[in-house]
Amino acid sequence: MMRIAKFLKFEAFFVVARYSWEQEKAVVYLNPEFAKKAGIKSDDVVLITKGERSLKFRAKLLETAPENGGLIPNSIFANYLLDFQNFKKFNAYVEIVEGEESKAEEVIRRITEKK
Amino acid sequence: MICTGCSCLCEDIEIQDSKILNACEKGYKHISRFKESKAKNRVYGKEVDLDKAIESAVEILKSAKSPAIYGLDTTTVEAQRIAVKIAEKLNGYIDDNSSFCLGEFVEAILRKKIPSATLDEVRDYAYVLVYWGTNPYHSIPRHMSKFTYYPRGKKRNRGYDEDRFLVVIDVRRSETAKLAKKNAKFIKVEDDLELVDSFERALEGKAPKYDVAEIAREMKKADFNAIFGGLGLKYGLRGNYEKFFSFLNKANKFAPLYFIPAGFHSNMRGFNETLFEEVGEVNKFSFIEKRSDPNFSFPELLKNKKIDVALIVGTDPMSSLPFDVSEKLYEIKKVVLDPRETFTAKNAEVSISSAFSGIECGGEMVRSDGVRVKLEPIEKAEIDDVYILRRILEGL
Amino acid sequence: MPLTPMEIYKLLPKTNCKKCGEQTCMSFAFKLLNREKKLEDCKPLFEEKKYEVQLKKLREILKPLEKATETGLIVKSELCNGCGNCIVACPVHVEKDPHGAGIGRGPRIRDPIYRIENGKLVIVNMHLCRRYGKNRILCVVCRENCPTDAISFLEG
Numbered sequence: 001m002m003r004i005a006k007f008l009k010f011e012a013f014f015v016v017a018r019y020s021w022e023q024e025k026a027v028v029y030l031n032p033e034f035a036k037k038a039g040i041k042s043d044d045v046v047l048i049t050k051g052e053r054s055l056k057f058r059a060k061l062l063e064t065a066p067e068n069g070g071l072i073p074n075s076i077f078a079n080y081l082l083d084f085q086n087f088k089k090f091n092a093y094v095e096i097v098e099g100e101e102s103k104a105e106e107v108i109r110r111i112t113e114k115k
Numbered sequence: 116m117i118c119t120g121c122s123c124l125c126e127d128i129e130i131q132d133s134k135i136l137n138a139c140e141k142g143y144k145h146i147s148r149f150k151e152s153k154a155k156n157r158v159y160g161k162e163v164d165l166d167k168a169i170e171s172a173v174e175i176l177k178s179a180k181s182p183a184i185y186g187l188d189t190t191t192v193e194a195q196r197i198a199v200k201i202a203e204k205l206n207g208y209i210d211d212n213s214s215f216c217l218g219e220f221v222e223a224i225l226r227k228k229i230p231s232a233t234l235d236e237v238r239d240y241a242y243v244l245v246y247w248g249t250n251p252y253h254s255i256p257r258h259m260s261k262f263t264y265y266p267r268g269k270k271r272n273r274g275y276d277e278d279r280f281l282v283v284i285d286v287r288r289s290e291t292a293k294l295a296k297k298n299a300k301f302i303k304v305e306d307d308l309e310l311v312d313s314f315e316r317a318l319e320g321k322a323p324k325y326d327v328a329e330i331a332r333e334m335k336k337a338d339f340n341a342i343f344g345g346l347g348l349k350y351g352l353r354g355n356y357e358k359f360f361s362f363l364n365k366a367n368k369f370a371p372l373y374f375i376p377a378g379f380h381s382n383m384r385g386f387n388e389t390l391f392e393e394v395g396e397v398n399k400f401s402f403i404e405k406r407s408d409p410n411f412s413f414p415e416l417l418k419n420k421k422i423d424v425a426l427i428v429g430t431d432p433m434s435s436l437p438f439d440v441s442e443k444l445y446e447i448k449k450v451v452l453d454p455r456e457t458f459t460a461k462n463a464e465v466s467i468s469s470a471f472s473g474i475e476c477g478g479e480m481v482r483s484d485g486v487r488v489k490l491e492p493i494e495k496a497e498i499d500d501v502y503i504l505r506r507i508l509e510g511l
Numbered sequence: 512m513p514l515t516p517m518e519i520y521k522l523l524p525k526t527n528c529k530k531c532g533e534q535t536c537m538s539f540a541f542k543l544l545n546r547e548k549k550l551e552d553c554k555p556l557f558e559e560k561k562y563e564v565q566l567k568k569l570r571e572i573l574k575p576l577e578k579a580t581e582t583g584l585i586v587k588s589e590l591c592n593g594c595g596n597c598i599v600a601c602p603v604h605v606e607k608d609p610h611g612a613g614i615g616r617g618p619r620i621r622d623p624i625y626r627i628e629n630g631k632l633v634i635v636n637m638h639l640c641r642r643y644g645k646n647r648i649l650c651v652v653c654r655e656n657c658p659t660d661a662i663s664f665l666e667g
Contacts, residue, residue, distance in 0.1 A: 137617030
């Protein structure tokens, strides 16, 4: 079945915080209510876009994530999207995409390509 | 042994039948994985022996026009002292992660601008406990069970539900906020500065915007209350630290209220204290200008292209700094000292493999509340940060 | 979700045949939940074909019982990060280990109820728990203070 949510972009509020598990992977923990509204299911891959930068994350659901968005663990992935003005929280767009979550090496490549 | 997984520096870790007891999962991973993905001695991508790596590091540092030393939050006070000497010798900059972490708060404590206390005093005496902009469950997992809310103390021996009043301030209902049930309050904060105002008004008996009147009443009942502030508080204040410090001092006219930074890397406070002892500043210091300045923080130096070489000790800025800063790391030469093969180490001009402080080598660290702790390593590595930094200093 | 005796009762034959030694199917349901009786003690369930579907369902809902300890406790290790709140809050630990768990340290008594091993909560000695034995009380202090619901009890 075609999923309508696939064509929609949602504005979301993200908090960047320490999280005990899966720090090595690009995982975003979405508030279950928000995920429902945005048509995102656990294990979907979502593209999070903030300004000119975007990265793919594996979506998981977490009750303690902020309403209207989610939590991104403190990681190379969060740091790719944020800046010091928005170090702990920021607004960004989220949409369902195909494929796998981004890898850390990919982010490093984007740094090294700037050489 | 002492766990160096975070700034709690838990001292009750035991190893029995190859099981690690009492450490939280974060600590367990820190302790148990020290042998995995060890850094290699490397110069321009080629594996070399230690002497060659140190020699190349010295060469690069010597030829630097404007070097910086950065990191140092997971190493020992002894290593930090040598690092300060190297920065001085090079006439360079020195900074750690505290410049974008909780450095301002530690500085205020060291300058005696705000009242602080030890976590042991909190356990024995504190009544109202405010976790502000921090979720200790994930960042400093044993903080509440070991020091603050749950343990019985000398004057607080009736248990958490009677002898403590828990306040959790966050932008979301975090795991810690879920614990604020009986004799407790969760405040969902949107504007931290307005919340500071509300606390001030409530203590003065005026009507506050945020619902904090009950907390103010509880604070006034006790002779010891504490705020544990995290990064959420720091960034929520949007640079208005003085307003927060002035609130703390005003609050103390109504009820004793102490501030303790709520955790960071194992020895970040140690770095602040070491540099403070040596030069009277806690971070982002220039030995040329003999002063500290926001522009001298490592991220700002990178962004503004003020440095050409960095000696990076025990931190991985390629993954821990925002992209608009980390992408600038490629414009400078990097000498990395780390026990672990980090992204920065892999991409450094010189990488030197070191030892894990507290696991493979001893020394001193400073807990988040300022208590000094002697490490109890389980191995004895010959090559550690102190050894390598000393040899670099000699080479210079 | 915690399992209730009523949910079990609904799937039993509800004939009060007393073959299991209990006066009613309801009391058998209670004892099943407390693990004082086994499902096999209900003979009609196994002997009569009409209960086949019910038996299957019962086996399904009683599955967590196999994982639970004698006090009905279930620890979901994957949700635990070893914060130790449960260990320090536990009233038995406070009483028996006042210089260890009672003041926030790792347990110093020989056989504590719980301790943290390799970063996760493990059950060492269930017999000390207030939920154990004849005079048990339904203490839930550890569960109440687990921020990730890693601790649960069968009876709720």
